[in-house]
Amino acid sequence: MGIIAQCRAASSGQLAADGRRRDSGGEPPAARRPLSAFRPTAARFLRFAYTLPIPPPLVAPRFHLAEMPPTDTSHPDYFHRVVDCQWACPAHTDVPEYIRLIAQGRFTDAYMVNREANVFPGILGRVCDRPCEPACRRSRVENKPVAICRLKRVAADHKDEYASRLPKIPAVKNGKHVACIGAGPASLTVANDLLPLGYRVTIFEQLAEPGGLMRSNIPSFRLPQAILDEEIGAIIGMGAELKLGHPVKSMKELLDRGGFDAVFVGSGAPKGKDLKLPGRAEAAPNIHIGIDWLESVAFEHVKAIGREVLIIGVGNTAMDCCRTSLRLGAQHVNVMARKPRQFFKASDWELEDAEEENVRIIVNRAPKRFVVEDGRLKGMLFDVMEYDLDARGAITAERITGEEFFAASDVILAIGQENAFPWIERDLGIEFDKWSVPKVDPVTFQSTRPGVFFGGDAAFGPKNIIWSVEHGHQAAISVHRHCQGEAVTDRLAPGINLQSRKMGMHEWSYSNDYNPAERRLVPHVSLKERFKKLNIEVELGFTAEQAAAEVQRCLNCDIQTVFEAKLCIECDACIDICPTDCLTITADGEEAELRTRLRAPAKNLEQPLYVSAPLKQTGRVMVKDEDMCVHCGLCAERCPTAAWDMQKSFVKWPHAEDQPPTCQPSLPKIA
């Protein structure tokens, strides 16, 4: 009450203090008051407060707490962050752009937009870990995200010839020679980025085929060989020298005698973890390390497995192991998990795909020992576990409540993998930490020895393909700068460009209507058919109709709502038309307090508030809660003064080719 009373007193005081207005009975109509007098001071605030039953004390904090400054939309991160999928993608793929191109039937263009960022659209359109999808705005608006990953596959499946669109490779090289160790996604990306700049790139691969874990660890029923061959072939076709069956045995020798200007280590995390429990040695012939076993299957060294298989671990490798087992003759496959389902490392969709194939996932079983009879594996004994969880779902205590035997003819261990570098001598200036992990700079990917770079799983342990690609891009920048004698730390900053999408009074060069279609499901080969051969791809990809419907679910988050405060006349048209109540014109305030005063609850703190500069008529601010904006453009369409505009954001995420021109005069001009 005190605050309100003060406020009211202030209000009356202002009226009384204004002698001109109080006492000038016979004067002509007063001249206009300056607009600045209408800034929402406390006394003026009452007129804007929608009050039931009387003004709440929200007036009070304005004197004590910091107001939000106008949002700096010139910072490249602001609009980038609005595009949730692109922000979440390690390689910053322009997802909404390629989805629109698919909608227009421009599949090759869509493929090239992808390729620029993630290099392997066909591969990633099948097996990406899709960090974009949990981030997708659509999942906040109506639960299910856009099927971004599977749309990427649509672009790859339907593209035409694209070799002519790949960067031209200069005939005259720049005299620099780079070695890449391992032919996985990270090394291939380095080659992809450096070959067009005139570098010679030699890739050393210990296996007989390039692709790294993409080929050896991902089963062909998820990722067909032909797709791998095509996309890897595109890079090799740029002129990379590929030395297959050529393991690097000594880094010292490579550095001393190879004659390379830089070395990139993209050798992955090839060492699967073992489980040293009683019986391990005796049952060795029927106990397999997951990633090694998958590799043996991929190269057809292993063609069968026993009838009853136990998989230890519930990561994505475990899912590949259980599904591969079913195709090699196993009848009963149990995946054994130590903890409850919410702690699983495997992606939800990989779990679903495995369960669709009648794999049983058994939780709360901790491996105790291998049971061996007559020198043969009979099964495994597990402790039955029980956990106490706190309110946030974290485990606070665990107990063993009993034990249980599961019969098995084979056990596959899929409990993690590590990078290992027995071939790197420890006296080369390449430092390792106490776990024998190399010390790698997270920005430049350079080791402690200048000119030696790490990327992919070799750098920071197992992640997924899309991370390896981004590591490759960043390492390529460093390699380029290193070879040109420039500091690897001195890198071009990301940028953003905006371009209006206005075509006419109510016409935008994007499909702005909200389409209520629900997420389409990718059709699968029937359960009966899919087990006939190991390499029958289970997912069929979207049909034309499904793709056409799914693309319309994208909310075009890259078509940004751009506000020009000085044009606003505060007519409220945008606020009234906004379907998701994102917009509010109100007095500025401290963020937490401001969030309580918006048209719709702004409880998602992950999503920023946009706050404009003070508006010229009242000094209030335009606030936009980015959380639920469906980018329909109605605010801009309803705006009589074009204070709102819809502008496409182009995120410029620099690659090696964007770095400042080289200092080497001999470098030929790139076509």
Added chain:
Amino acid sequence: MTYIPKPKVRHPSLPRNALGLTRRDYEGALSTLCAGCGHDSITAALTEAIWGLSLEPQNIAKLSGIGCSSKTTAYFVSGGHGFNSVHGRMPSIAMGANAANRNLHYIGVSGDGDTLSIGLGQFAHAIRRNLNMLYVIENNGVYGLTKGQFSASADIGSKAKKGDVNQQPPIDPVLLALSLGASFVARSFSGDKAQLVPLLQAGLRHRGFALIDVISPCVTFNDHEGSTKSYAYTREHYEPAVNAGFVPFEREIVVDYAEGECLPVVMHDGSRIVLHKLAKDYDPTDRVAASAYIQARAKQGEFLTGLLYVDETQKEFHELNGTPDVPLNSLSPELLSPGAKGLDRILARFR
């Protein structure tokens, strides 16, 4: 106007009223008014006010005449009843409808032309009868639908878009209503929903004729320098005298009112309006003083806004005429029709 309709998608955590409905459920057809029209803001305020009172759409009757303003009724509560009448004749339609069914909430939306020019006579008599309705004037000072000629509410000295200066004195609907004995008179501004929404709610709960004159800038023909009904001019010259906070009957009132500054007015249904007096010596229950004060402020170039006058004791049309409590349209023909004998008896009284 807009080419795509407002998408049906809504914020997932939009608040719901007592009927379980969100604001979005009270919307109407897509507005075809100019982008930035004040009328659309009033539409949004009406939507919000009706949602906030948890009125059932089927119990709402929307009535209008002709003009940009009169299109408004199509743009909110598409589940309600509607009647778009002849120019200036909306009060007659409201009168007839209200006479037949007193249980509906009548919302008339009109403009300065529809009310103060062609419909002035109808408007005056609806006030005299204290017809139980909410009457909103969307007042922009110009005939927008016919390209922006001055209307009867244009101020002396106000400039038209092409430079003509208005010479004739304006009709102020607020002063007119006060002089005609209106029981609820308010003025507001389309750009101030914080003030407008509670006023609309109070007007909907008022038993009798509730007039709200809403300054609603015409963004196409009257939002330029020199206009006295532009967004900028209105913001510079309007002065809230009394803000109304509407308190539904169901809500317990726990706050203390500082005497002389907050004035609770109890409505017939037990709900109340709490008047926040921003001008200390203003009395919104004194018709003569209110009228004088409004004129004094107007002379100084101020639009006094808020709930400027209210009298809950005045009898409305049905009370004045002693009609039954149930709507006439629910009575049987036998009860409604006197029959030949009854008619003879009535006629005999006049012989």
